[in-house]
Amino acid sequence: MNLQIKSNPETLAVLQQHRSIRRFLDKTIPEADIQRIVSSTLAVSSSSHGQAFSIINVTNPENRKKLAEYAGNQQQVIDCSHFFVFCADLHRLEGLASRAGADLTASLDSTEMFIIATVDAALAAQNTAVAAEALGLGIVYIGGLRNNPQQVSELLKLPERVYPVFGMCIGYPDPEHIPGLKPRLPREAVFFQDEYAPFEQSVPYLLEYDQTMKQYYLDRTDGRRAETWSDTMIDSKKVPRRMFMKSFLAERGFPLT
Ligand SMILES: Cc1cc2nc3c(=O)[nH]c(=O)nc-3n(C[C@H](O)[C@H](O)[C@H](O)COP(=O)(O)O)c2cc1C
Structure with a gap:
């Protein structure tokens, strides 16, 4: 068949x-x-x-x-x-x-x-x-x-x-x-070709994403929330849950x- x-x-x-x-x-x-x-x-x-x-x-x-x-x-x-x-x-x-x-x-x-x-x-x-x-x-x-x-x-x-x-x-x-749709990490920081890319190569994309997410939260909370994505992630893991x-x-x- x-x-x-x-x-x-x-x-x-x-x-x-x-x-x-x-x-x-x-x-x-x-x-x-x-x-x-x-x-x-x-x-x-x-x-x-x-x-x-x-x-x-x-x-x-x-x-x-x-x-x-x-x-x-x-x-x-x-x-x-x-x-x-x-x-x-x-x-x-x-x-x-x-x-x-x-x-x-x-x-x-x-x-x-x-x-x-x-x-x-x-x-x-x-x-x-x-x-x-x-x-x-x-x-x-x-x-x-x-x-x-x-x-x-x-x-x-x-x-x-x-x-x-x-x-x-x-x-x-x-x-x-x-x-609205929540912005995702840029693909350059997530989707690698053939081998894992050194972290440093991802940094500019991560910083760019931080700004995108900061703006997203500012817009969504009428300016009340202004952290970047990295800060949110790091803060949320400071105390093990x-x-x-x-x-x-x-x-x-x-x-x-
Ligand atoms: C395993 C898992 C657990 C989650 N738990 C909760 C939860 O308890 N409460 C909640 O409101 N959202 C929860 N979420 C939703 C995430 O916060 C959400 O998927 C993420 O912020 C991305 O947003 P989006 O799904 O709107 O794109 C969970 C998502 C996953 C994958």
Whole structure:
């Protein structure tokens, strides 16, 4: 059979129009569209076809409220039509192994398997995001769930060897609150030819980007925010965050050996 892959340049426009949406209309996405999105999620590539992720569609309003709080009072978790939690999942494989009488403990404990499951979950999320945006919906990732990963895991009854990587709000963007596109790093600072370019070569591009972002924030905040991108990044990492993550992961069945 001679299969062909159809060119679909409209997808590029979808990708390049991405912006995070944090204000949603009070309108529910029809189930048929959710199913189209989930079909696109499941079409994602995964390491060795392992599909080491799970998604929890959180519909219970009380649980939404709790998750919004756990994420640092992020109102959009309550307001969006659908809230998905993307989990790295080695529980499914462990269950199958146990049924087959196989012991995969050494593998499942490994840092490599943690990376595999985390990457699989992230790729599934990004497919979900692009599918939703292709339908004219808006999304925002909610990494804030990792402020309280233990509470999130208990609320969602996540078994051992499953952890919540992040959530995602999906819904109809409020047209009065659609932000402009956020400028990205110049490609010269990110996209190298054949070998990693010396940092010094990137510096002029990074400084230029600092000015672009400074202007972007000035415009967006009526002059209240005037830092450069580098300053924001450096300041935000001066104090290490979520230092409980290593022990949390170990407790959930990701000892990272
Ligand atoms: C893994 C991840 C976690 C994020 N967590 C949050 C979050 O908790 N709350 C939020 O409002 N935005 C969150 N974001 C959105 C980023 O702030 C946003 O993607 C970035 O500022 C670029 O802006 P843009 O998506 O509008 O282009 C997250 C994004 C990613 C990829």
